[in-house]
Amino acid sequence: MAEPRDKNGLTESEFLQSYNAGKYERPSVTADILALGVKEDFSCLKILLIKRGGHPYIGKWALPGGFIRKTETAYQAAARELEEETGLKDVYLEQIYTFTKPERDPRTWVMSIAYMALVSELKHVNGSDDADSAAWFDLIISPEKISLQNKDLGVNISYAIETKKFQNGAIKYENWVATPQTQELLAFDHIEIIIESFLNLKAKFEHSDLAFNLIGSKFTLPDLQVLYELILGKKLYKTNFRTMIAPKIKATGEKRKSASSNKMSAEYEYIDA
Amino acid sequence: MAEPRDKNGLTESEFLQSYNAGKYERPSVTADILALGVKEDFSCLKILLIKRGGHPYIGKWALPGGFIRKTETAYQAAARELEEETGLKDVYLEQIYTFTKPERDPRTWVMSIAYMALVSELKHVNGSDDADSAAWFDLIISPEKISLQNKDLGVNISYAIETKKFQNGAIKYENWVATPQTQELLAFDHIEIIIESFLNLKAKFEHSDLAFNLIGSKFTLPDLQVLYELILGKKLYKTNFRTMIAPKIKATGEKRKSASSNKMSAEYEYIDA
DNA sequence: ATAATAGTGTCTATCAGACATTATCTG
DNA sequence: CAGATAATGTCTGATAGACACTATTAT
Numbered sequence: 001m002a003e004p005r006d007k008n009g010l011t012e013s014e015f016l017q018s019y020n021a022g023k024y025e026r027p028s029v030t031a032d033i034l035a036l037g038v039k040e041d042f043s044c045l046k047i048l049l050i051k052r053g054g055h056p057y058i059g060k061w062a063l064p065g066g067f068i069r070k071t072e073t074a075y076q077a078a079a080r081e082l083e084e085e086t087g088l089k090d091v092y093l094e095q096i097y098t099f100t101k102p103e104r105d106p107r108t109w110v111m112s113i114a115y116m117a118l119v120s121e122l123k124h125v126n127g128s129d130d131a132d133s134a135a136w137f138d139l140i141i142s143p144e145k146i147s148l149q150n151k152d153l154g155v156n157i158s159y160a161i162e163t164k165k166f167q168n169g170a171i172k173y174e175n176w177v178a179t180p181q182t183q184e185l186l187a188f189d190h191i192e193i194i195i196e197s198f199l200n201l202k203a204k205f206e207h208s209d210l211a212f213n214l215i216g217s218k219f220t221l222p223d224l225q226v227l228y229e230l231i232l233g234k235k236l237y238k239t240n241f242r243t244m245i246a247p248k249i250k251a252t253g254e255k256r257k258s259a260s261s262n263k264m265s266a267e268y269e270y271i272d273a
Numbered sequence: 274m275a276e277p278r279d280k281n282g283l284t285e286s287e288f289l290q291s292y293n294a295g296k297y298e299r300p301s302v303t304a305d306i307l308a309l310g311v312k313e314d315f316s317c318l319k320i321l322l323i324k325r326g327g328h329p330y331i332g333k334w335a336l337p338g339g340f341i342r343k344t345e346t347a348y349q350a351a352a353r354e355l356e357e358e359t360g361l362k363d364v365y366l367e368q369i370y371t372f373t374k375p376e377r378d379p380r381t382w383v384m385s386i387a388y389m390a391l392v393s394e395l396k397h398v399n400g401s402d403d404a405d406s407a408a409w410f411d412l413i414i415s416p417e418k419i420s421l422q423n424k425d426l427g428v429n430i431s432y433a434i435e436t437k438k439f440q441n442g443a444i445k446y447e448n449w450v451a452t453p454q455t456q457e458l459l460a461f462d463h464i465e466i467i468i469e470s471f472l473n474l475k476a477k478f479e480h481s482d483l484a485f486n487l488i489g490s491k492f493t494l495p496d497l498q499v500l501y502e503l504i505l506g507k508k509l510y511k512t513n514f515r516t517m518i519a520p521k522i523k524a525t526g527e528k529r530k531s532a533s534s535n536k537m538s539a540e541y542e543y544i545d546a
Numbered sequence: 547a548t549a550a551t552a553g554t555g556t557c558t559a560t561c562a563g564a565c566a567t568t569a570t571c572t573g
Numbered sequence: 574c575a576g577a578t579a580a581t582g583t584c585t586g587a588t589a590g591a592c593a594c595t596a597t598t599a600t
Contacts, residue, residue, distance in 0.1 A: 024340050221579085222579070511553080536597080
């Protein structure tokens with residue numbers, strides 16, 4: 001059978017040779033990473049930010065990330081940038097959402113593919129590259145408010161969150177808006193990425209085993225419960241938590257102090273179904 | 274306080290004026306839409322495909338979609354392309370996933386932001402633009418196989434699906450691979466977009482009211498149950514289905530024939546919580 | 547009239563939520 | 574020893590799963 005030709009009489013290989021990639025304007029695309037961890041004493045979640053070393057938003061705190069290269073996937077770019085800018089590697093990485101508002105970057109047309117990383121050990125992070133410095137911030141988040149704080153650096157970034165539901169025929173949407181509450185703010189629309197990703201994490205948390213990516217391989221049940229309470233934003237009953245978690249874990253036989261209190265407790269590890 | 278300057282001594286506005294957008298190579302970005310509906314007699318799901326009118330993959334069936342413009346969001350592009358190529362508008366549209374393998378398009382570096390559309394009425398669709406023609410295909414999907422068929426056009430496209438689980442330390446992944454089973458196949462990596470989106474839909478289906486976007490505003494319970502069974506891929510018990518769905522619906526007082534059988538049945542409508 | 551299917555009643559197992567109680571550990 | 578917290582027992586109500594049965598409708 002004859003090779004198909006288009007309206008200009010070209011075969012596919014002829015078309016590809018003559019294809020002009022410059023015909024349409026193209027956006028730059030970055031992979032930005034929301035890296036989450038838990039504070040050593042399990043008193044709050046931690047989020048990794050970098051201080052921007054160049055324009056735009058020079059000196060502002062931002063999510064680590066950078067431009068995707070032609071030879072790599074977005075996932076590979078996210079892993080590469082995370083390691084380059086903070087030294088973190090071999091962590092759980094998942095694509096969350098792609099942000100595309102045309103005016104979201106003052107330089108030019110830039111889309112951002114947001115990734116969420118879950119980190120079980122808050123390694124010391126060091127800035128490099130585009131980033132002056134990298135640091136873990138306390139992340140305090142509720143349905144009404146989000147704060148990112150680093151006491152050592154004296155930085156406090158807060159936004160109020162308002163959620164609105166609206167409906168369009170049978171089509172139901174939920175929207176939220178973040179309103180700045182402090183002088184110091186995040187670069188770009190990164191606060192939106194954080195809120196969207198956290199809501200995503202919360203929704204997935206109850207029906208998956210994502211929690212175990214945030215805690216070391218050996219842990220105590222009081223610590224694990226505190227972690228669940230941090231993410232879900234509510235207290236859990238110990239008994240119910242334990243019956244829920246029981247099929248997923250097994251005792252190591254060891255005993256050790258919990259990080260969230262300083263009492264001895266049995267040690268467990270995750271078993272995969 | 275002085276305006277901050279970068280290592281070249283530029284302020285932000287000076288930097289932005291001199292910013293060279295051509296420094297890094299940029300990808301083209303498309304919005305592609307998986308539009309789902311239900312067959313009139315509720316015997317299977319339907320998916321909207323277009324026949325490509327130009328290279329590459331000329332003459333092959335593909336998802337509707339096209340390049341995102343500099344003045345619009347990906348959501349707006351998806352809505353626009355769907356209407357341009359098929360005439361469908363005012364439908365539920367949700368971003369699913371962004372596909373970024375560098376070699377996924379033979380022309381050049383192209384990323385695809387995939388959207389899922391849920392359509393409650395299978396309006397007659399007409400091709401235009403890049404698309405020779407648009408048509409609804411029967412979508413038959415199981416954990417092992419996916420088929421897209423249009424008997425009028427005599428087209429049958431099938432792939433076998435294999436799922437693999439693998440683990441990387443505490444990090445657990447699930448992957449699937451689609452293997453061609455027929456001569457005729459979809460353009461690009463669109464089969465991946467379809468499978469990924471459908472898995473997403475299935476996961477969300479049980480914990481949301483997405484179903485009502487696939488059925489008209491007035492419906493019978495037998496029809497609604499058949500729709501749930503189609504998406505979930507399993508039989509449901511009538512009693513349990515009705516107690517589950519009861520809080521979300523109210524009777525209109527009318528009676529009419531179901532589409533899935535030809536018996537009279539009470540008519541209901543969706544009520545929002 | 548009969549077969550098919552719409553609609554209802556009910557039983558059971560499981561699980562989330564809620565307290566109460568006992569055991570153990572730290573200071 | 575006292576106060577705190579780890580660990581366990583048990584009660585309740587809601588919900589998913591499973592059948593059985595009656596009512597209604599198309600042919």
